[in-house]
Amino acid sequence: MESQVDQLKVIFLPFFLAPSHQIPMVDTARLFAMHGVNVTIVTTSANALLFQKSIDRDANSGHQIKTHVLQFPSAQVGLPDDIENFNTATSLTDMVPKLFMGQSLLKKPIEQLFQDMQPDCIVSDIFHPWTVDSAAELGIPRLVFHVTSCFSFCAETCVEQYKPHLSVNSDTELFLLPGLPNKIEMTRLQIPDIPDEFNQIMILNKEAERRSYGAILNSFYELEGAYEELHKSNTGIKTWSVGPVSLWVNKDVTDKVERGNEEALKNHEWLHWLNAKESNSVLYISFGTLKKLSEAQLIEIAHGLEASGHQFIWVVRQKDKDQDEGWLEEFDKRVKESNKGLIIRGWAPQLMILEHRSVGGQVTHCGWNSFLEGVTAGLPMITWPIFAEQFYHEKLVTEVLKIGVAVGKKEWTTLSGKETKEVVKREDIEKAVKFLMGSGEEAAEMRNRARELGNAARKAVESSGSSQSNFMALINDQKSLKSKRK
């Protein structure tokens, strides 16, 4: 048993505003605690409700893990109580700047917490660049935690460095991303069109990453090892890929069902529905936590799914107060009666659904967590990128790993502000669904490759697997730094 003096004490600081940043960091914090580390996760009141029960369960089973809950300064920045992340924001245009402002006001109390707790290491989301200076002041390492892929970092760096998008004459002409391990071509419409103020934030974040001690990646070597090597050489810091963390940590059903939103999952209709279906016969459709699709797009999806003839679970975000969605209620009723489809409003237990034997494919917006969860479940995918690095992930899925097909989304959309008019047509959706869920040879090959990748993910987190070895190396590295400091 390790003495208290030798035990590592680590503070985890997630990006409070996006559930998709918190979810994998909480998984990783729990992983550290399972390996004897004393862990504190900094969070805010409404965000804590999303995962506190799992932390309490871990603590009750003997792990040294707790949350440190801060009051989000909602009133001060003009936000209603309980709106502390993008997922609960009722208007992104109005609330995103206020949410950022609220988070920045928490810097002082967090710095004070660092001083009071004197941790051995800070694991920080990339969106808190200032923690690199806090760690330097305390004379401890800052590890940046990545919630996205090395593939997208490398692609982004390539675009910044070589500016290949400036060499073409139109927004739809393909250009090559030079210097990547695979031949990747994109159009200007697929390259993130980041507003200036956000670009400034990203420049600071990346600069802080290069000054960090190292980076923890929720990825695994067999998935994108060549890109991990390239990212390491681009940033010049140590990296440890230790994922998929969710697969490693969420072993019991309660953890899986409650992950990410403990209160929203009282209803188990989905489970009864899936239990009655044949293996691999259901398609799961979800677009993550950040972006609501337009009504015109939802209508096309409904028609495309119905015309495909395949069975589906479709997660549709809650409607806005004054929105009339009579057509969706009609559709819901119709597909329920024909037993073809199930619509989940709000939050779905995605991890459990993807792992269910009846699910045979996923339509994904290519958020890194959803992608990894699909990979872990061994599922082929229809890619439907919307914004951020999702178009890069589409390339990873369709051209590098070859485990999916693109629905044909052409243009990047911003989270708030500029909207494109692009609506993916019902015929394209129908075609992609028929292809992926059908009996063609090409789809069968994709399914096989996806299954193999799922097996590789499981091996990575098993004893002597790549992620498990990396994780142990990371812990030993931190222990040796601590003993040198002593």
Ligand code: UDP
């Ligand atoms: N998620 C979920 N249920 C939902 C929507 C999302 O469990 O109804 C989880 C999903 O499993 C994933 C995360 O939320 O872990 C979404 O992260 P991702 O990176 O895929 O997308 P983002 O929300 O950043 O667009």
